[in-house]
Amino acid sequence: MTTYAALLRGINVGGSKKVPMAELRALMGGLGHDGVRTYLQSGQAVFTAGHGDEESLAAELAQAIEKRFGFPVDVIVRDHAYLRAVAEACPFPAAELEARQLHLTYYSAPADEARFADIDQAAFLPEEFRLGDRALYLYAPDGLGRSKLAEQLSRRRLAKGVIATSRNWNTVVKLVEMTAGSQ
Structure with missing residues (x-):
């Protein structure tokens, strides 16, 4: 099981x-x-x-x-x-941040880096994103609701048929804990 x-x-x-x-x-x-x-x-x-x-x-x-x-x-x-590997691979200091500042978007397939290449990351600092294993990490210090970078990232950037769904860091950690039981 x-x-x-x-x-x-x-x-x-x-x-x-x-x-x-x-x-x-x-x-x-x-x-x-x-x-x-x-x-x-x-x-x-x-x-x-x-x-x-x-x-x-x-x-x-x-x-x-x-x-x-x-x-x-x-x-x-x-x-x-x-879930554990993606949480552990977070490129941002998750333990030092408030959960509202860090989000993870899970993808149903690998994200094509070329689809994100036109985003001028320096223009959105201090907000940042990094791609991971079928995931995207977003650091938004003022929260998702005020994030200009999140708005750019949410525009159609994935290949047709790829599903994306985002969770805040509290949920990411909770899912790792909840699935750990029988491993």
Whole structure:
């Protein structure tokens, strides 16, 4: 059995795409997943599975959500080893920063560095970003809501079909902790 985190993109935001966490847990249990737990209302679920891989589990869950709730939801699934490695690889001093200052965007596939080459990083200092393993780290000292760099990064920069979903650093750390149980 492997422990995974499912990251759902864009649910329970602004009154649209409502997915109650209790119903999500029941849905995932019905798919045969064990130990299903959710974190916050913004689309994180931790579970164990004895079958499939990240891509097939994400596709299965996305299909089940659309069937149950009537709207599509992008899903990324990552195992504990990946979540831990990405957190440990953070190029910014996470322990010294407030969680609102550091964000991680998970990608469903590697990010093409060339798509970000036209961003003049010096123009956005002290804000900074770095690409990682299917991830983008963003340091925004005044928070995401005031970040001009985040606005630039959110513009269509990924290849078609690549899913992106962002989490603050508290959530990144919590997902590592929650998936650590059976590793």
